[in-house]
Amino acid sequence: MNMKPIMEDWRSFLTEQKCKLPNRGDIAEGIVAAAIAAKLSKRAGGKIQMVDVSDVIAQVGNIQQMNTVVSNVVPDFSNEHEDTVGFSISMPKRPFAALVDKNLLACLQGEYEGAVSYVNSAPMHKFATRLASNKKSNDILVKAAGTEDQKGTKVDISIVVDGNKLRNQLSLKVKGGNQFAQKTGKAFEVQKAFWEPLGIDVSGAEQQYVNIVENIPTGKPFVSRDEIDAGGYLKMASQATSLIYQQAYKTLESKLQNNRFEAEFVKLLADYIKTGAVGPESEFVELVKILPGDFKRARFGKKFYSEMEKANLYPIMSTSGAYPKIQIIYEDSDGNKSVLVQMRAKVERASGKSGGSKKYGVLMRNYLETGPALYKLAGV
DNA sequence: TGGAGGGCTGGTAGTTGCAT
DNA sequence: ATGCAACTACCAGCCCTCCA
Structure with a gap:
């Protein structure tokens, strides 16, 4: 044995x-x-x-x-x-x-x-x-x-x-906490609000998006997570958000000059990151990540903005995973690439209770998450 | 070890149901 | 009819876990 x-x-x-x-x-x-x-x-x-x-x-x-x-x-x-x-x-x-x-x-x-x-x-x-x-x-x-x-x-x-x-x-x-902002819900307004601060208009995909998500039940009507899978609702959500992310990616590409983001957009991106990380007005809030026996620190003041302006930044899009994702890549002078931030769609099979029993529903979310490069550009 | 995919928790606001 | 309590959906918080 x-x-x-x-x-x-x-x-x-x-x-x-x-x-x-x-x-x-x-x-x-x-x-x-x-x-x-x-x-x-x-x-x-x-x-x-x-x-x-x-x-x-x-x-x-x-x-x-x-x-x-x-x-x-x-x-x-x-x-x-x-x-x-x-x-x-x-x-x-x-x-x-x-x-x-x-x-x-x-x-x-x-x-x-x-x-x-x-x-x-x-x-x-x-x-x-x-x-x-x-x-x-x-x-x-x-x-x-x-x-x-x-x-x-x-x-x-x-x-x-x-x-x-x-x-x-x-x-x-x-450790493990990379998410620093999000928008939740299946309404098109949620997608709009997620991308708007970057000056990205995704309304071109609205009709198609709505056509798909209106087939996803609201609330928590399912008795099991399997039932959600079986209904194909996660796929629907993925398809719908892919439309949005593709639209957003197209716009992001239009903001490239010589394969890197133009200055005007970089400012918006920096604002978006700062607001997501520490809030709108707080230049003096620092983001502190506690790692086992170690830490990383980021601040979002003038230095961050000037680092961002100097940085070579561009987007990449991934649709190969379960849900679409756009990453903003930072490439340093040696050609090393790392992720600054990523925008990612995810769908949660959220649980809740009604009538004394556990119920489940489809919860669509958009996450803004940090990558290693954030602590390089905003690090102190 | 980092990326990819995902879940649990709690506050708030809105709704429902029941007692007055 | 009205007021209060109980209930629930929504959504933002927090990583966690698994696997290459």
């Missing part, structure tokens, strides 16, 4: 049991907020110290409950003033429970290490030093509240100094 499959099952069982987390991104908000508080308050010998994972764990360990400030009172470098460095967390119940569950620390090791390397990096170190040496008593509050207002703001963590939200705001992602 071969025991190997059993052992493998057992191992995967253990892994799943151990590291089944409700939402890694939500939990990471709390970890990063605690790490920032640790950094801002770790002062000794007139210097801001490097924080380590245990400092962050200690801060997290001091959390009493949601929305309650964990406070650290620390001396200013002058020793004549005291700063209060606090942080508070607001997130859904389950991620919060996971955050404060000491048994899950091992599962979040990568996030802790990534958060530590982020707060120890130069910008945060300098910020911490400035607050510690300004010879004032500052009231500093790090707020993780990204899940509170999902429609109103992209900011997940903000640092409030003496009541002022300054330039220190973060939009957070973790």
